[in-house]
Amino acid sequence: MGSTHPNLAGKVAVVTGGGGVLCGSMARELAKHGVKIAILNYPKEFGDQTAQAINQSGGEAISIFCDVTKKEVVEQACVEVIEAFGQVDILINGAGGNHPEGSTTNELYSEKDIDDPEVRSFFDLTPAGFNHVFNLNLMGTLLPSQIFAKELLKTKGVIINMSSMSAPAPMTKVPAYSAAKAGIDNFTKWMAVHFGETGIRVNAIAPGFFLTEQNRRLLTNEDGSYTARTIKVLSQTPMKRLGKPEDLHGVLLWLVDDTFSGFVTGISVPVDGGFIAYSGV
Numbered sequence: 555m556g557s558t559h560p561n562l563a564g565k566v567a568v569v570t571g572g573g574g575v576l577c578g579s580m581a582r583e584l585a586k587h588g589v590k591i592a593i594l595n596y597p598k599e600f601g602d603q604t605a606q607a608i609n610q611s612g613g614e615a616i617s618i619f620c621d622v623t624k625k626e627v628v629e630q631a632c633v634e635v636i637e638a639f640g641q642v643d644i645l646i647n648g649a650g651g652n653h654p655e656g657s658t659t660n661e662l663y664s665e666k667d668i669d670d671p672e673v674r675s676f677f678d679l680t681p682a683g684f685n686h687v688f689n690l691n692l693m694g695t696l697l698p699s700q701i702f703a704k705e706l707l708k709t710k711g712v713i714i715n716m717s718s719m720s721a722p723a724p725m726t727k728v729p730a731y732s733a734a735k736a737g738i739d740n741f742t743k744w745m746a747v748h749f750g751e752t753g754i755r756v757n758a759i760a761p762g763f764f765l766t767e768q769n770r771r772l773l774t775n776e777d778g779s780y781t782a783r784t785i786k787v788l789s790q791t792p793m794k795r796l797g798k799p800e801d802l803h804g805v806l807l808w809l810v811d812d813t814f815s816g817f818v819t820g821i822s823v824p825v826d827g828g829f830i831a832y833s834g835v
């Protein structure tokens with residue numbers, strides 16, 4: 555069978571956070587369609603593993619050290635991408651994550667939590683924790699977008715941001731992450747409008763609950779069984795399962811291929827097994 559997306563062959567994708575579970579999987583999928591991949595990850599070793607897997611299976615990939623929160627570092631990474639591949643057609647802003655000091659231990663306020671040293675209450679959230687999460691998710695999307703948009707303007711390229719189901723309605727316990735991802739949805743629309751006439755399209759993918767390294771401690775116990783939170787998540791997910799990285803591939807291929815989504819910009823697509831559709835009743 556031929557490729558379902560033949561016009562992706564020969565394009566170049568920059569994937570920040572491509573050393574991680576979801577965006578590593580997305581990078582490998584694009585590579586199968588002939589897209590040349592530049593993984594920009596910090597630490598670089600994780601990116602090396604994704605690039606190596608792609609190269610070993612007949613694709614073409616490079617791994618570049620890049621902390622997405624540092625402008626000069628992203629600029630240098632862009633120079634290296636252009637040296638290697640000459641152009642950029644797709645930017646996936648995948649680097650993202652949370653920080654313990656931006657999260658509360660419990661879902662709901664309780665006075666007894668305040669003096670409990672084992673519990674992080676609302677009053678224990680720190681500016682450093684919030685800054686870390688805002689910086690990584692939001693600044694880490696702005697800076698690569700700014701730097702690579704200069705290349706994307708030449709190719710009429712595509713930007714894909716990574717949102718979350720914590721953006722439309724905040725998830726309990728993770729206020730910093732939820733606010734940052736709501737910011738991603740908002741910024742996705744802003745960039746889509748700003749670049750509307752240029753040919754650059756900007757969209758986001760909003761995964762529901764996927765079991766990855768980032769949330770393993772939240773979703774599973776030491777013995778691999780589901781936590782109370784996961785059981786609650788599944789009770790709110792009509793399809794009654796967690797997401798698998800491959801669940802993102804179809805939306806990704808649709809959004810990066812102009813022949814499929816050429817008039818689509820400024821949206822955030824839920825991939826959540828129906829989580830957002832369910833009122834809980």
Ligand SMILES: NC(=O)c1ccc[n+]([C@@H]2O[C@H](COP(=O)([O-])OP(=O)(O)OC[C@H]3O[C@@H](n4cnc5c(N)ncnc54)[C@H](O)[C@@H]3O)[C@@H](O)[C@H]2O)c1
Nearest residue numbers: 571573574575576596621622649650716718761764766768
């Ligand atoms: N896992 C989920 O259920 C889920 C749900 C919704 C949204 N997301 C979002 O999807 C994206 C990928 O998530 P994942 O679960 O694959 O996470 P992951 O932790 O597996 O991958 C994130 C990658 O980003 C890298 N990274 C961290 N800080 C960086 C920095 N400053 N510069 C460059 N790279 C950096 C990490 O090394 C890692 O390789 C994130 O934006 C995440 O917030 C994940």
